Amino acid sequence: MKRTNNNIYKPSRLYRLLFMTGVILTGASACTKNFERYNTDNTGVNTNLTSLMTHEQMAVINFSGGGDPNSYQLQQNLNADCFSGYMMSSNAFGGNTNMNYFMMTSWNGEPFKVVYLDVLSYVSKMQGMGVDKDYPAVFAVAQLVKIMAMGRATDIYGPLPYSQAGTAKSGVSYDSQQAIYNSFFTELDAATATLRSWISSGQKLPFDFAPMDLVYNGDFNRWLQFANSLRLRLAMHIVKIDPTTARAQAEKALNPAEGGVITNNDGIMKVKVSGAGFSNPLVFIAMNWTDINIGASIQSYMSGYNDPRIGRYMDKSTDASFPVQYKGIRIGSTVNKPAYQTYSTLNFKDGSAPSFSLTTPVQLMTAAEVYFLRAEAALRGWSNTGGTAQSLYEQGINTSLAQWGVTDAEYINNNTAKPAGYTDPKNAANNAAAPSDITIQWSEAATNEQKLERIMTQKWIAMFPEGQEAWTEFRRTGYPKLFTVVHNNSGGTIDTDIQVRRLPYPQNEYNTNRTELNKGIQLLGGQDNGGTRLWWDVNKANF
Incomplete structure (x- = not known):
């Protein structure tokens, strides 16, 4: 992580205004729509479109800038990865940080910036450039990536500028989270209709889509x-606040006439x-x-x-002061890097074929997750699930x-094994x-x-x-x-037992878009802090 002398992160790129996003977005519409506007090489591949498509896909978990993962570290790693129970840093970063619920203003604007600018x-x-008119199936893919990325952003902050993003240079209004979700479902209707039409038509693109598709290698069915x-x-996500819409949208997703869902591991979104x-x-x-370690909860x-996946997820500790074992770090512990960086990390070194390397694809949705979603739908008595809650739960585990x-x-x-308690060999106060x-x-x-606790616990293990998404589902259900x-x-x-519910809005929005931001905060109930619940995060029982 890039640091100043006082160990507090300062963004390496100037933090541009949301209004500047408006300039970028509206300025793009001035492009002409002739085929010659594309930069092509002698193979016919649209190199400009390739750059745009690959950048967008890599920006969901932002590594689109290459080389230096500062952005991702603040976009997700030092918030959701830790709040989900998966990770914890051995680096104290100066003392007060997100990991002990001192919400870092200089960190927590990164997800906001990325979703608009990248x-x-x-x-x-x-x-x-006219991609939506010339190559509608390609644009449908871009829309799907956008929905996924914007869904993550609204599930971090709550209300955001969406319907009006890019339409003005100032005073960009905020949409309620309910309105944003309704837009997602409408946009999914359009994108899936386009893809079904394209697939059934048998048409071919005038260039090879595979080089610009970093997920499915040009397979529109996937x-x-x-x-x-x-x-x-x-x-x-919205089942507790709007069960009618949740059921209707889930049953539509699971209707075989819609084209099916991910059912096997070659369909993983990575x-x-x-x-x-x-x-x-x-x-x-x-x-x-060596800035991130395994969290105590997942370990x-x-x-x-005695989960057989544990050695595929994490390496054992290397600390000579206690026996070699899998050992995470409990969130909010007082740490110092020399002492705690020896605790378990991602599996990048143990075994003959570690799971993780610098070229491992970035996983965003697994087939197992979809089985667990179907298991919950079956538990709720919804249609089109394709199995019982039990059969889908067991398929989810075996698929993972x-x-x-x-x-x-x-x-x-196994009906006897249970989660273990936590013991910190270096500080009993963390036990x-x-x-x-x-x-x-x-x-x-x-x-x-x-x-539901069984489904969500195994789903959480499988999404690692x-x-x-693990943090979102913990907030929605309370599980694991x-x-x-x-x-x-x-x-x-922030209540210690309820835990973090969202990130506060970026300081830049207070500086440049305060009037509209305050309207967004009112949609949240009037408070902008880490304990404020989102629209779908309803404080009531799951059933």
Whole structure:
């Protein structure tokens, strides 16, 4: 991480105004719509469009700038990856940070900046070039990536400029999160209709789409399945605030006539690391900066379950002062890097074939996640799920095991193993009892709440290391039960037991768009802090 002398991060790129995004977006529409406007090489590949498409895909978890993963570290790693229970840093970064709930103003604007400058503006440039008219299937893919990225952003902050983004140089209004989600579903309708039409027509593009598709290598059928899976994910997010819309959208996603959802591991949504100077940013931070370690929560669940994936997820500790073992760090612990960087990290060095390297694709949605979404839909009695809650739950586990190349025929039948408590060999003040006693084996005799905890716990294990969606689903359901923060330095704005609910808005918005920002804050209920609940984050039971 780039630091000033006082160890507080300062963005290496000038933090531009949201209004500047408006200039970028509206300026793009001035492009002409003749084929000659594209920069092409002698193979017919549209090199300009390739640059725009690949940049947008890499910006979802921002490694689009190449080389230096400062942006991703602040966009996700030092917030959602840690709040989800997956990660914790051995670096104290000067003392008060997000990890002990002192929400860092200089850090927490990064997701906001990225989604406007590196995603929405690139989609608008494509539209300004006429891609939506000339190559509608390609533009549908760009729209899907945009929806995923903007969904992550609104699930970080809440209300955001969306419908009016790019229409003005100042006074850009905020949409409610409900309106943003409704827009997502409408945009998914358009994108999936376009993809189904394109696929059924048998048409071919006048250039090779594969080089600009870092996910599915030009396979529009796979993109359609991802689109339906994304609809299912977004629908489930809103089940507690708007169960009618949630059910309707989930059943549409699962309707076979829509094109299907992701069902096997070759459909995983993951962005390839392609091109000189690019690397998987999470691996880079763990390997080259040694700034991130495994969190106590994921380690304690997997150790307690004797989960066969544990050695594929994490390396064992290297600390000579205690026996070699899997050992995470509890969030909010008082740490110093020399002592704690020896705790477990991502699996980039243990074993003959570690899971993670600098070129490992960046995972955003797994097939296992989709099975668990379907399991929850079945539990709620929705249509088109294609199985019972139990069968889909077990398929989710087995699909995840297969993804990570491990086998354990008895794992799903284990009805005794439970999450382990946490012991910190270097500081007993960080010790904690097991956060849950939930077991693995499905039980029809269990309550719906217990069944949901099983689904969500295994879903959380299977989504590793994608912390943004894991944090979102923890906030929505309360599962899995995570270790609480050791030191809460939020000044009372974040409840230790309820944990972080969102990131505060960037200071830049206060400086440049205060009037509209204040309207957005009112949509949140009037408070802009880490304890403020989002629209879909309803404080009530799951059933």
